[in-house]
Amino acid sequence: MHLVIFHGSCVHGSAIYVRDKTSVKSSSVHSADGLEILRVKTNNITITSVYKPPSTPFKWPEDLSTDDAVHLVIGDFSSHSSNWEYSDTNEDGELVEEWALEGNLVLLNRANDKPSFHSARWRKGYNPDLALLPAF
Template sequence: MHLVIFHGSRVHGSAIYVRDKTSVKSSSVHSADGLEILRFKTNNITITSVYKPPPTPFKWTEDLSTDDAVHLAIGDFNSHSSNWGYSDTNKDGELVEGLALEGNLVLLNRAKDKPSVHSARWRKGYIHGL
């Protein structure tokens, strides 16, 4: 594996690694309205990764469209929705759901799935994916 993109912070950071044989055509990283947005393209797919720190309100300003037939958008949106297995839906959850509807995105996780991320700080497992 090798590092394609890294966005550091005093508190947290985001990184994307790919297999050594993966040919990366381009990559970009930037922050917008408190969101960390990392994107890279290979010959077959574009992947956009988003991290929204907990105190930051969700505000999406990026265009998810690409020239590629396959585009995977992943992220940790720190938001709640009853559609994702939470007991409540917060404002950020409503906004993420709106983004999914507008972008014709499909939710890949289910509330009954095993946790995909474990927070050492909160000592709890979480499921992530959009």
């Protein structure tokens, strides 16, 4: 594996690695309205990694498309939805769900998947990390 793109911060960071033999066509970093978005395009797939800080409202950049035929969107959306095992749905969760629906993206995660984040404070696991693909 090798590092294709990295976006650092004094609090957190994001990176995308690919297999050594993968041909990368392009990579880009987008920061808009508090979202940190990394994108890598290969010959076969576009991968978009998202980090939304908890205090930042979710708003997808209008000029950033997710309509590639084979596109994987992954990341920490810091939002709550009963669709990904939270007991409630907050405003950001609703916004992420609306954005995914408008973009014809389907959630790969299932509510009963093993949690990707464990809150020591609440002593419970959650799935703020989502994986979405275009619906076929």
